[in-house]
Amino acid sequence: MTFEEKLRSLFTLGNQKYLEHLSIDCIIFGFHDNELKVLLVKPRYADEWALPGGFVIKNEPIEDAAARVLKERTGLEDIYLQQFHTFGNPDRSTKKLNTLFLKNTGIKLNASWMFDRFVSIGYYALVEYTKATPQPDIFSDKCEWFRVSTIPKLILDHNQILKKALSHLQLQLNYYPIGYNLLPEKFTMPEIQKLYETILNRKLDRRNFQRKINGTGILKRLNETKQGVAHKAPYLYIFDLAKYRKALQSGLGFDL
Amino acid sequence: MTFEEKLRSLFTLGNQKYLEHLSIDCIIFGFHDNELKVLLVKPRYADEWALPGGFVIKNEPIEDAAARVLKERTGLEDIYLQQFHTFGNPDRSTKKLNTLFLKNTGIKLNASWMFDRFVSIGYYALVEYTKATPQPDIFSDKCEWFRVSTIPKLILDHNQILKKALSHLQLQLNYYPIGYNLLPEKFTMPEIQKLYETILNRKLDRRNFQRKINGTGILKRLNETKQGVAHKAPYLYIFDLAKYRKALQSGLGFDL
DNA sequence: CCAAAAGTGTTTAAAATACACCCATGC
DNA sequence: GCATGGGTGTATTTTAAACACTTTTGG
Numbered sequence: 369m370t371f372e373e374k375l376r377s378l379f380t381l382g383n384q385k386y387l388e389h390l391s392i393d394c395i396i397f398g399f400h401d402n403e404l405k406v407l408l409v410k411p412r413y414a415d416e417w418a419l420p421g422g423f424v425i426k427n428e429p430i431e432d433a434a435a436r437v438l439k440e441r442t443g444l445e446d447i448y449l450q451q452f453h454t455f456g457n458p459d460r461s462t463k464k465l466n467t468l469f470l471k472n473t474g475i476k477l478n479a480s481w482m483f484d485r486f487v488s489i490g491y492y493a494l495v496e497y498t499k500a501t502p503q504p505d506i507f508s509d510k511c512e513w514f515r516v517s518t519i520p521k522l523i524l525d526h527n528q529i530l531k532k533a534l535s536h537l538q539l540q541l542n543y544y545p546i547g548y549n550l551l552p553e554k555f556t557m558p559e560i561q562k563l564y565e566t567i568l569n570r571k572l573d574r575r576n577f578q579r580k581i582n583g584t585g586i587l588k589r590l591n592e593t594k595q596g597v598a599h600k601a602p603y604l605y606i607f608d609l610a611k612y613r614k615a616l617q618s619g620l621g622f623d624l
Numbered sequence: 625m626t627f628e629e630k631l632r633s634l635f636t637l638g639n640q641k642y643l644e645h646l647s648i649d650c651i652i653f654g655f656h657d658n659e660l661k662v663l664l665v666k667p668r669y670a671d672e673w674a675l676p677g678g679f680v681i682k683n684e685p686i687e688d689a690a691a692r693v694l695k696e697r698t699g700l701e702d703i704y705l706q707q708f709h710t711f712g713n714p715d716r717s718t719k720k721l722n723t724l725f726l727k728n729t730g731i732k733l734n735a736s737w738m739f740d741r742f743v744s745i746g747y748y749a750l751v752e753y754t755k756a757t758p759q760p761d762i763f764s765d766k767c768e769w770f771r772v773s774t775i776p777k778l779i780l781d782h783n784q785i786l787k788k789a790l791s792h793l794q795l796q797l798n799y800y801p802i803g804y805n806l807l808p809e810k811f812t813m814p815e816i817q818k819l820y821e822t823i824l825n826r827k828l829d830r831r832n833f834q835r836k837i838n839g840t841g842i843l844k845r846l847n848e849t850k851q852g853v854a855h856k857a858p859y860l861y862i863f864d865l866a867k868y869r870k871a872l873q874s875g876l877g878f879d880l
Numbered sequence: 881c882c883a884a885a886a887g888t889g890t891t892t893a894a895a896a897t898a899c900a901c902c903c904a905t906g907c
Numbered sequence: 908g909c910a911t912g913g914g915t916g917t918a919t920t921t922t923a924a925a926c927a928c929t930t931t932t933g934g
């Protein structure tokens with residue numbers, strides 16, 4: 369199938385495969401250069417960027433749909449995805465965008481399920497920046513990381529969605545462990561602290577942070593230090609996966 | 625329109641008015657006799673009870689759809705509704721129930737949008753038990769309050785949905801004020817404490833509770849005491865609505 | 881040898897918890 | 908008059924927050 373055939377098929381027959389009116393938006397967070405990043409796509413012919421999204425296959429659990437979107441945009445699997453809110457204003461429609469898109473692609477269509485209003489279920493994921501290989505979707509020509517601190521105006525209500533994901537994540541930090549999938553396998557205490565600081569957008573006390581994070585038992589210190597760094601070499605840590613997973617389920621009650 | 629015509633129309637033409645595959649479930653909590661109650665409906669010809677639900681009109685915000693469900697089942701308006709989760713397993717279908725229903729109503733249909741899988745957005749509300757007038761929907765013959773502590777087996781995943789609503793509410797309790805819409809206009813300190821105890825399902829210390837709830841500033845003590853009660857008459861309180869609403873937005877950070 | 885970052889404990893303040901006596905009312 | 912529930916304050920424990928000096932390494 370050519371690119372154009374694929375597109376035409378999606379616009380005309382997509383509703384045979386997917387649930388109409390329903391979409392998934394994934395907020396894919398990464399952490400790099402001591403900054404929190406989020407993965408965005410650039411729809412062709414559009415001025416604004418967008419959150420990666422997708423549709424729900426008719427017999428597919430919505431969690432699987434979210435995981436599918438994540439995999440398609442990053443290549444990553446088995447990542448913890450957190451549903452945080454469903455967005456359903458009646459003006460959530462990409463009709464304009466799609467019309468522009470079709471016009472530029474030379475496809476003529478009067479109607480499509482894709483012109484309708486969409487209720488979108490929001491999920492966020494925390495992934496290891498270096499392991500993700502950003503891949504644009506069929507509507508987009510780019511897929512890139514953006515610093516959360518400098519997000520441009522996005523399509524529709526995507527800025528709001530991102531904001532809500534972030535504040536949900538900030539709350540979540542107090543109850544559930546994060547970092548696995550987001551940090552390299554071995555990492556240092558200052559690194560994980562900067563991750564927390566970045567997400568919370570404030571400084572934390574080194575000693576207090578260390579005490580608390582150690583108190584959760586999700587970290588194991590190795591008898592290695594990070595090599596090739598200036599100044600004193602920090603210890604390397606890894607996650608204790610068993611305890612990490614347990615804490616994901618039952619929470620770990622501490623405040624930062 | 626007769627009842628049967630209404631029904632037939634809904635099953636055959638409902639998808640012209642409503643978004644397909646999408647429903648709303650409302651967990652309507654009330655508080656009475658020092659117990660937390662939840663409003664359930666009994667679908668005709670079914671063995672099990674269900675959460676009150678509804679559909680989303682094509683040009684309607686999903687929040688409005690939830691408010692509509694709440695109003696239709698209780699008569700109540702302007703109640704705070706909290707979206708808490710969206711449920712989307714592919715086996716969420718009431719096809720069996722609907723088939724049984726149609727069979728018993730003498731309506732013959734081969735297909736209907738109502739036989740499909742539904743993704744359901746969950747909202748919960750806290751309402752004043754005495755002000756609600758339970759009203760069955762078109763599919764149901766009963767609509768009644770149940771004690772949260774003794775909920776029977778419900779249809780589909782409704783038990784899980786209720787459980788999730790409750791645990792969401794319990795967490796919410798630490799961040800946002802509750803009680804308005806749930807308690808009578810004037811209420812006593814022991815009453816609101818029992819409300820908290822009921823939701824959290826554990827005893828709280830009288831004095832500590834009083835200190836904390838007063839610390840939030842959302843209560844105003846009246847120069848009246850509750851009349852016609854045995855023993856020492858407790859003071860009456862009302863909510864300071866301005867502060868209450870402010871706290872609803874910005875949170876009030878205390879733990880119980 | 882010095883600047884820059886990491887390792888480590890203690891002190892202080894705040895918050896949560898535990899706890900006991902007096903008061904008013906209906907029976 | 909007594910049993911029952913409501914009103915009120917303090918002492919204790921726990922938890923969070925503030926804080927400083929020593930160690931290591933690269934330049």
